[in-house]
Amino acid sequence: MNNSVCIIGSNRGIGLALVIEYLSHGWTVYGVCRTPSADLTSLTHQYDTLHIIENIDVTQADDIQKLCQSLPTECTEVIHNAGILRGDTVDTAHDEEILEQFTVNTLAPLNTLRALKAHLTRLQKIGIVTSRMGSIGDSSRPGMLGYRISKAAVNMVGKNLSNAWASNDFMLLLLHPGYVRTDMTNGNGLINTDESARGLFTLMRNKGPKDSGTFWHTNGSELPW
DSSP states (O other): OOOEEEEESOSSHHHHHHHHHHHHTTOEEEEEOSSOOHHHHHHTTTOTTEEEEOSOOTTSHHHHHHHHHHSOTTOOEEEEOOOOOOOOOTTTOOHHHHHHHHIIIIIHHHHHHHHHHHHOTTOOEEEEEOOGGGOSTTOOSOOOHHHHHHHHHHHHHHHHHHHHTOOTTOEEEEEEOOSBOSTTTTTOOSBOHHHHHHHHHHHHHHOOGGGTTEEEETTSOBOOO
16 A cells, blocks of 8 residues: 555645645645645645645544544554644633644644554554644743643643653654645745745655654654654
């Protein structure tokens, strides 16, 4: 069987660019989303190696189980990209908004990846798309409080999973996509989605088990915790 990847959060932005990047390298891609975009759906007319798995909300246990049942056990790689950002500040952040981001950005990757790790017999690599905004060592500005909290927490999730699943043939990376022009950033950013996806794909190819549990920028530089 050819290499295959499950990309969670694939309907737009960085996730869609990752789908295109993997397809262009001949991978079989399982694009997971709640509702497929027209751009994602249109790729199925060009690539018969793209399979869309829709109606999946990774904050819901039943949907996570449905995802496991929809994926072949031979899938070799998972990229967890789904996430949300709310533009709060230290003064405006409230519990509900912080918990919403924590649920989507932290608990969903934990629960989804635990389920997939048990299901996928040939799984070799996992990438969690996080953010340098979750880096405590790199943090110098206030703002986006709930998002920063959720990304710092998912970095710890990834580190713990890599420790728990340490083996000679398994790798988990924490991946910062860069400051990317997407809907989430209202079109602001320093790079486009295709450049971000190329960098993330290269990291997933060039890193191995000895790098498991480390935190990387899409430009190839390692980030501080």
